[in-house]
Amino acid sequence: MNFNRENVDRIRKEIEPFGARLLAVSKTKPVNSIRELYDYGQKAFGENYVRELQEKQAQLPADAEWHFIGHLQSNKVKYISSFVSQIHGVDSLRLLQEIDKLAGKNKRIQNCFLQIFIATEETKFGLSFEEALAILNSPLLHQLKNILINGFMGMASFTDDANKVRTEFKALRKFFDEQKNQFNAPTINLKELSMGMTSDYKIALEEGSTLVRIGSAIFGERINS
Numbered sequence: 001m002n003f004n005r006e007n008v009d010r011i012r013k014e015i016e017p018f019g020a021r022l023l024a025v026s027k028t029k030p031v032n033s034i035r036e037l038y039d040y041g042q043k044a045f046g047e048n049y050v051r052e053l054q055e056k057q058a059q060l061p062a063d064a065e066w067h068f069i070g071h072l073q074s075n076k077v078k079y080i081s082s083f084v085s086q087i088h089g090v091d092s093l094r095l096l097q098e099i100d101k102l103a104g105k106n107k108r109i110q111n112c113f114l115q116i117f118i119a120t121e122e123t124k125f126g127l128s129f130e131e132a133l134a135i136l137n138s139p140l141l142h143q144l145k146n147i148l149i150n151g152f153m154g155m156a157s158f159t160d161d162a163n164k165v166r167t168e169f170k171a172l173r174k175f176f177d178e179q180k181n182q183f184n185a186p187t188i189n190l191k192e193l194s195m196g197m198t199s200d201y202k203i204a205l206e207e208g209s210t211l212v213r214i215g216s217a218i219f220g221e222r223i224n225s
């Protein structure tokens with residue numbers, strides 16, 4: 001068994017009462033491990049690297065659902081645009097324009113989450129609430145025909161301080177709730193809140209996450225990521 005079945009069973013039970021979904025983060029993990037988990041009923045997988053995602057997608061059944069959760073460069077969108085279900089880490093209008101262009105070529109509507117910066121660490125990507133609002137209100141966004149901003153993604157600080165993590169998730173949830181019904185535009189329909197990883201997904205669920213992104217608890221620790 002190349003994944004931790006006990007943990008998968010437990011996580012499924014834990015998220016069920018919240019009506020949330022599990023995204024299995026499979027970055028750096030081999031295709032055979034992903035395939036085993038797929039056969040165990042997990043269909044949604046998250047990857048951080050474009051080339052790796054491309055290779056894995058080609059080897060898994062076509063109904064596997066792939067999410068790109070890393071930092072996406074505009075010049076690499078073309079490699080995943082034909083199949084990726086959800087892009088989590090969108091942090092600029094320029095990137096949205098590129099995603100839109102390629103989604104159009106592929107005759108798809110591309111689901112995107114704006115990544116919002118909620119941590120206090122300098123290393124995490126993402127938009128401030130003000131920057132996110134500027135994008136959501138931009139006439140340039142509303143001209144796009146092939147993207148849908150269907151939620152937000154956020155990463156809490158990497159800390160043992162559960163209260164700090166909770167405060168950060170709470171802030172994103174509040175922003176999400178405030179913005180949810182503010183836009184009457186075909187490019188925006190805020191439904192999902194992607195929050196929570198192995199170390200903090202329980203707090204994230206309590207604070208309103210609809211999609212938890214879990215890697216190590218399922219596939220074991222990564223050697224390098």
Ligand SMILES: *Cc1c(COP(=O)(O)O)cnc(C)c1O
Binds near residue numbers: 216
């Ligand atoms: C790697 C990664 C995860 C999963 O992290 P774990 O701690 O292994 O659960 C979740 N979200 C993002 C954006 C990641 O890069």
